[in-house]
Amino acid sequence: MASGNQPTSLEGFARGGVAANAPNAIEVNHIVKKYGDFTAVDDVSFAVKEGEIFGLLGPNGAGKSTLIRMMTTLIPITSGYARIAGHDVAKDPDAARRSIGVIPQALTSDLDLTVQENLSIYAKLYDVPTQRRNAAIEELLELVDLTKWRDAQTKTLSGGMRRRLEIARGLVHRPKIFFLDEPTTGLDPVSRVAVWEMLTNIKSQRQLTILITTHYMDEADRLCNRIAIVDHGKLVALDTPEALKNSVPGSTVIEVQFDNPPADWEQRLHSLADVTSVQPESAGMFRVLTSDGSRTTTQLVEMAVQSAVKLKTLTVQNTTLDDVFVHYTGRQLRDELVKAFSFVMPPRPGLQP
Ligand SMILES: Nc1ncnc2c1ncn2[C@@H]1O[C@H](COP(=O)(O)OP(=O)(O)O)[C@@H](O)[C@H]1O
Ligand SMILES: [Mg+2]
Incomplete structure (x- = not known):
C-alpha cells in the first residue's frame, strides 16, 4: 500500500512545541493597505x-509581501495596526525594527563583496559592538554552513548559498523575530531542502519567532506550526497544517482496484461508513473519498475478504494543502502560479525571429 504525504525526516522536526500560553510576538489587527482605489491587503488579523x-x-x-512590508515598518499602514514584540510599528518604528530581522523577497547581498564582508557590513550597520562582531560572524557562518566560503566573492555563490548568506546577515544583530519573504523561491529542490534544514537548525539553537511567506504548499506544510492562507488580500483560513487538512470534507482519497468485482460493488463501497463518494474508473478500479481513511481502508479490505473478491492495488492519499x-478559494494554487508566470514572462520582442 502506498500512501501520500509520507513523513520525511523534516516532519515535525522544525515545528517543535509552542507553549499555549506563550506571549504574542506579532499582532496584526484589522490591517488594510490601499494603493489608490486598489486594496492590496483587506482587513487581515x-x-x-x-x-x-x-x-x-x-x-x-x-498581498504577502505587502503584509510583511507593513509589519516591518517599510510601508505605512492604511488602517488597523501591527505590534511587533509589543511595539506598535506606526507609533514606535525604531523599537519594532530593533527586534526584527528581515529577508526581503529579492536577493540583496552585495555581489562584489566577500561572504564575510557582507556580514561585517551588516554587523556595523546594526551596531553590533566591535568586540562581539567577529564571534557573531563566526557563529553565523557555522550556522548556515558557509565557513569555508567566507572569503569567496558573493557573485561566485549559487542561489541557495546566497540565500543562506542573507539569512545569516538577517540574524547578525540577534533579532527576536525573523521575517522571510519567499526564502526558497527560484531555488532548486536540493537547495530548498537545505534552506529548510538550516531554518530548522537555527530555530533549535536560538529563541526565535519566524514569519515566512511562501507559495509552496510543501514548504508551508513542512515548516510551519500554523498557516494563514491569503488570497486577494484577504485571510481565508488560519490553522495548523493538520487542522486545515482535516477541515476539508472527504479528507482521504482511496484508489483501489479489485479483480472482477460483482455488479453491486460500487453500491456496497458507497454504503461503508464515512464514505462520501465513489467514482468507478476502469477495470475494477474505484476512487473512494472518505472522511476516515484508516477505518474505510480496513472495512473495504474486510469486505473484499468476506466476499472472496481479490484486491489488486490500494493507494491511500491524505488531503494535501x-x-x-x-x-477555501475555489481555485488551484498551481493554476494561479502558471497564470502569474505567463504574465511575468511575456515573449520578449527582441528575441523573436
Ligand atoms: N507599490 C504598489 N503600488 C500599487 N500596487 C501594488 C504595489 N505593491 C503591490 N501592489 C499590488 O498589491 C497586490 C499584492 O502584492 P504583493 O504584496 O507583492 O503580493 P505577493 O507578495 O503575495 O505576491 C498585487 O496586486 C500588487 O500588484
Ligand atoms: Mg511577494
Whole structure:
C-alpha cells in the first residue's frame, strides 16, 4: 500500500512545541493597505506566538509581501495596526525594527563583496559592538554552513548559498523575530531542502519567532506550526497544517482496484461508513473519498475478504494543502502560479525571429 504525504525526516522536526500560553510576538489587527482605489491587503488579523513558525501562504499578488512590508515598518499602514514584540510599528518604528530581522523577497547581498564582508557590513550597520562582531560572524557562518566560503566573492555563490548568506546577515544583530519573504523561491529542490534544514537548525539553537511567506504548499506544510492562507488580500483560513487538512470534507482519497468485482460493488463501497463518494474508473478500479481513511481502508479490505473478491492495488492519499487551497478559494494554487508566470514572462520582442 502506498500512501501520500509520507513523513520525511523534516516532519515535525522544525515545528517543535509552542507553549499555549506563550506571549504574542506579532499582532496584526484589522490591517488594510490601499494603493489608490486598489486594496492590496483587506482587513487581515492574526497573532503569532513567541517561538512559533508562522506561514503566510498564497499565490502571487495575494498581498504577502505587502503584509510583511507593513509589519516591518517599510510601508505605512492604511488602517488597523501591527505590534511587533509589543511595539506598535506606526507609533514606535525604531523599537519594532530593533527586534526584527528581515529577508526581503529579492536577493540583496552585495555581489562584489566577500561572504564575510557582507556580514561585517551588516554587523556595523546594526551596531553590533566591535568586540562581539567577529564571534557573531563566526557563529553565523557555522550556522548556515558557509565557513569555508567566507572569503569567496558573493557573485561566485549559487542561489541557495546566497540565500543562506542573507539569512545569516538577517540574524547578525540577534533579532527576536525573523521575517522571510519567499526564502526558497527560484531555488532548486536540493537547495530548498537545505534552506529548510538550516531554518530548522537555527530555530533549535536560538529563541526565535519566524514569519515566512511562501507559495509552496510543501514548504508551508513542512515548516510551519500554523498557516494563514491569503488570497486577494484577504485571510481565508488560519490553522495548523493538520487542522486545515482535516477541515476539508472527504479528507482521504482511496484508489483501489479489485479483480472482477460483482455488479453491486460500487453500491456496497458507497454504503461503508464515512464514505462520501465513489467514482468507478476502469477495470475494477474505484476512487473512494472518505472522511476516515484508516477505518474505510480496513472495512473495504474486510469486505473484499468476506466476499472472496481479490484486491489488486490500494493507494491511500491524505488531503494535501492543495485540496485545502481549492476548498477555501475555489481555485488551484498551481493554476494561479502558471497564470502569474505567463504574465511575468511575456515573449520578449527582441528575441523573436
Ligand atoms: N507599490 C504598489 N503600488 C500599487 N500596487 C501594488 C504595489 N505593491 C503591490 N501592489 C499590488 O498589491 C497586490 C499584492 O502584492 P504583493 O504584496 O507583492 O503580493 P505577493 O507578495 O503575495 O505576491 C498585487 O496586486 C500588487 O500588484
Ligand atoms: Mg511577494
